Amino acid sequence: MTEQGKFKKVFIVAENTVAFLYRNQQFERVLSPGVHRLWDFTNALTVKQFAANSMYYSDPESFYLIRTYPEVAELVHVWRLGNDELGLLYIDNQLCGVVAPGEILHLWKSAGEFRLDRVALGGDLEVTRTVLEEIKHRGKNEVTKLLATKNSVKRAPVAMVEVKPQHVALLYVDGKFMRMLTAGMYGFWQLSNKIEVKTYDLRSRNREVSGQDILTKDRVTVRVNLTATVKTLDPVLAAEQVDDLDDFIYKSMQLALREAVGTKTLDALLEDKLYVNQTVKELVEQELKSVGVSLERVGVKDIILPGEIKAILNQVVEAQKAAEANVIKRREETAATRSLQNTAKMMENNPTLLRLKELESLEKVSEKVANLNVYGGVDQLLRETVKLT
Structure with a gap:
C-alpha cells in the first residue's frame, strides 16, 4: 500500500491473492488483482489480503462474511461435515487429506479444482482397498496430516491391521466384537470409534514352563522343566473366556505340574x-479345551536334583551296580564249578574220555614250549614224566 497526495491511497493486489477492502473496519468489497487508487479523506480504508494458493480461508470473520456477503461466498467452497461422517478432500484429483468429523471447510475456489467425498461412519468402518492404498501412498495416515481444528482430538485417521499367514485377527469396534479377519492388510476408520484387534496364531506352537522348584511328597526340592505343544482351534471362544491366552496356558500347566510332582515321592518320580x-495332560486338557485350545503333547524335559541329593543317588546307583556285578560273578563261578564237577564225573567212568582230555592238555602245553623230550614212548610220557627244557 502506498499513498499519493494527501487523500489518496494505492492498494496493490497480487495474483493468487484475495483482498478485502474495509472502511472504518467494516467490510466494503472485494478487490481484484491489480492496482487500486482510492480516495481516503479520513484515513478509514484498510485492506486485508489472503494467499489463495494456501487453499484454506482461515479468518475469525470468515463465517460472518460468507453468510452476509454473497460476493465473498462466491469465492469460497463451504463444506460442513456431520459428526457421523468424515471427508476425503481432493484437489485436482489428488488426495489432499482426511477431514475429521464435524469440521467446516472454507476453501478458496481459485486454489484448484476441489472435491470432497463423504464417508459415513455409522456402518462398515473398513477402508476400501483403493482409498487405503492412496492414503498410504500420499502419506496421509498421520496425526499431523489430519485436517481438523485445533480443539479437535487428533489421531491417525486409519487403524492399519496386518494379519500374517496362518493367523487370524478379531476386530472390535468400541469394545464390541464385529468379525474375524483372515490373512491380509486391512484399514479401519478410527476418528469416531475405538478400533481394537486381537491376533491369534493358528499353528501348533510350543509353550515352556521352565525353572519350577517343586517340593516332592518326601520333601525333596526338585527343579522341573516342562514343554507342551498347543494349538488354538476357536479364537472367538478364547477371546470371550480369557484376556491373555498365553498367560492362561502357562499358569494352567504350571499348577498342574506342581500338583503332579507334589503328590509323588522322588523315587516314584x-x-x-x-x-x-500323563497327569499334567489329564489335568489341563479339558481346561484348555474350554477356552478353544487343543493340547497336542506335553512332556517333562528334565528333572534337576539338588547337588547333595545327586551325590547320594550316584552312590546308591554305584553300590547297586557293584552288588549286581558281584551276584553275576558268583553266578558264573558257580556255573563253572558245576561244569567241572560234571566233567570229572564223566571222565571217572570213561577212561577213553580221560585219555582224550589228557591229550588235549598236552597239546596246549606243547604250544608254549621250545623243546619237548619224550622218554619211554607216549604211554610212558602220559604215565610218569614229562621233561620240559
Whole structure:
C-alpha cells in the first residue's frame, strides 16, 4: 500500500491473492488483482489480503462474511461435515487429506479444482482397498496430516491391521466384537470409534514352563522343566473366556505340574517318568479345551536334583551296580564249578574220555614250549614224566 497526495491511497493486489477492502473496519468489497487508487479523506480504508494458493480461508470473520456477503461466498467452497461422517478432500484429483468429523471447510475456489467425498461412519468402518492404498501412498495416515481444528482430538485417521499367514485377527469396534479377519492388510476408520484387534496364531506352537522348584511328597526340592505343544482351534471362544491366552496356558500347566510332582515321592518320580506327562495332560486338557485350545503333547524335559541329593543317588546307583556285578560273578563261578564237577564225573567212568582230555592238555602245553623230550614212548610220557627244557 502506498499513498499519493494527501487523500489518496494505492492498494496493490497480487495474483493468487484475495483482498478485502474495509472502511472504518467494516467490510466494503472485494478487490481484484491489480492496482487500486482510492480516495481516503479520513484515513478509514484498510485492506486485508489472503494467499489463495494456501487453499484454506482461515479468518475469525470468515463465517460472518460468507453468510452476509454473497460476493465473498462466491469465492469460497463451504463444506460442513456431520459428526457421523468424515471427508476425503481432493484437489485436482489428488488426495489432499482426511477431514475429521464435524469440521467446516472454507476453501478458496481459485486454489484448484476441489472435491470432497463423504464417508459415513455409522456402518462398515473398513477402508476400501483403493482409498487405503492412496492414503498410504500420499502419506496421509498421520496425526499431523489430519485436517481438523485445533480443539479437535487428533489421531491417525486409519487403524492399519496386518494379519500374517496362518493367523487370524478379531476386530472390535468400541469394545464390541464385529468379525474375524483372515490373512491380509486391512484399514479401519478410527476418528469416531475405538478400533481394537486381537491376533491369534493358528499353528501348533510350543509353550515352556521352565525353572519350577517343586517340593516332592518326601520333601525333596526338585527343579522341573516342562514343554507342551498347543494349538488354538476357536479364537472367538478364547477371546470371550480369557484376556491373555498365553498367560492362561502357562499358569494352567504350571499348577498342574506342581500338583503332579507334589503328590509323588522322588523315587516314584524317577521310576515312572511318564507319570508327570500323563497327569499334567489329564489335568489341563479339558481346561484348555474350554477356552478353544487343543493340547497336542506335553512332556517333562528334565528333572534337576539338588547337588547333595545327586551325590547320594550316584552312590546308591554305584553300590547297586557293584552288588549286581558281584551276584553275576558268583553266578558264573558257580556255573563253572558245576561244569567241572560234571566233567570229572564223566571222565571217572570213561577212561577213553580221560585219555582224550589228557591229550588235549598236552597239546596246549606243547604250544608254549621250545623243546619237548619224550622218554619211554607216549604211554610212558602220559604215565610218569614229562621233561620240559
